[in-house]
Structure formats: structure tokens, C-alpha cells
Amino acid sequence: MQKLILLLGAIVCYTSCKKNHDSSPAPAPSIVGKWNITVVKVIPFDAAGNAINGGTVYTEPSYYYFQFNSDDTWTENLGPDPNSGIAENGTYALHGDSSFTLANRNAPAKAVECAIDTLTNTRFVFTYRRSTLYNGITPGYLLYRFDLKK
Numbered sequence: 001m002q003k004l005i006l007l008l009g010a011i012v013c014y015t016s017c018k019k020n021h022d023s024s025p026a027p028a029p030s031i032v033g034k035w036n037i038t039v040v041k042v043i044p045f046d047a048a049g050n051a052i053n054g055g056t057v058y059t060e061p062s063y064y065y066f067q068f069n070s071d072d073t074w075t076e077n078l079g080p081d082p083n084s085g086i087a088e089n090g091t092y093a094l095h096g097d098s099s100f101t102l103a104n105r106n107a108p109a110k111a112v113e114c115a116i117d118t119l120t121n122t123r124f125v126f127t128y129r130r131s132t133l134y135n136g137i138t139p140g141y142l143l144y145r146f147d148l149k150k
Contacts, residue, residue: 029119031092031100035148037064037076043143044134052140066148068092074102100126117145124148 043055067075072091079086090104097119103111118125127145134140 028097029121031068031094031116031119031124032070033068033150035066035068035124035150036062037066037146038149039145039147041145041147043145044132045129045141045143046134047139055143066146102128122150124150 037060040058040060041055042058044052046052061080063077063080065077067077072093073089074092075087075089077087088104088106090102090106092103093101095101097116099113099115101111101113112128112130114126114128116124116126125145125147127143129141129143131139131141
């Protein structure tokens, strides 16, 4: 009988210890935070959606960054000093985990729809398209691909 009680006690201790060691899943990555802009690639497309060439890659200085805040505001800093006034800002709205809208306070009539390509705890890649006219007459668009890192 004592062996049975001892065995049951060991089983209870094992199962209760096992429950205490289960960890909850890691939180999903978030765009909230300061993201350094490492590379911007601009790819020109014609009106039919065909790439005109492979695009141009711009490696950005270490002080370029986006700051996405938990109150749905953002800032893009493009100056070596955050107080230099070389910045844009506004609000953003997430649409699930695949896209978001950026509204710029300096251009309130034209919000930008962005697609999230990659989002991890250390890397954030998004794209947006801007309509253009090549040579002033031929319609097309430019695809901007931002590669950001924390």
C-alpha cells in the first residue's frame, strides 16, 4: 500500500511540474518600434505590370529610420539629427498581418497602401506602389521596397 501511495505521489508531482514548465506561445511580431532603413529598392513597371528593369538599390545611412508607435502614429527620420526637421510623420492602420495604410500629415489627401512582405522581431520588409508617367506621357508605376531592421 505504501508503494502505491508513493507511486501516486510521484505521478502527481511529475504532472504538476510538467504543467508549470509549459510556456505560452511567443507573441506575434509587431511593427511597433524603431526600424532602421537599411535598403530601399525602386523598381519601375509599365502600365501592364511588367518590370522595365531590375530596379535601383539605395543603401541608406544608419540614421534613416521609421518609428511606429503603439498609438498608430509613425515618423520617418531622414536626417542625422532627429531634431533636424528632415522627417515625415502621420498615422497608420494595420489590416491584419499582410498590409497597412500610411497617412502622411504633410499629404493628407493621399494615403499609401503598403504590403507587408516580411515581419519578424528583427526584420520588416514592406512595399508600396506609386503611379508615374515615364517621359511625361507613358503611364506606369514605381514599386518601393523598404528593408528595415531593429
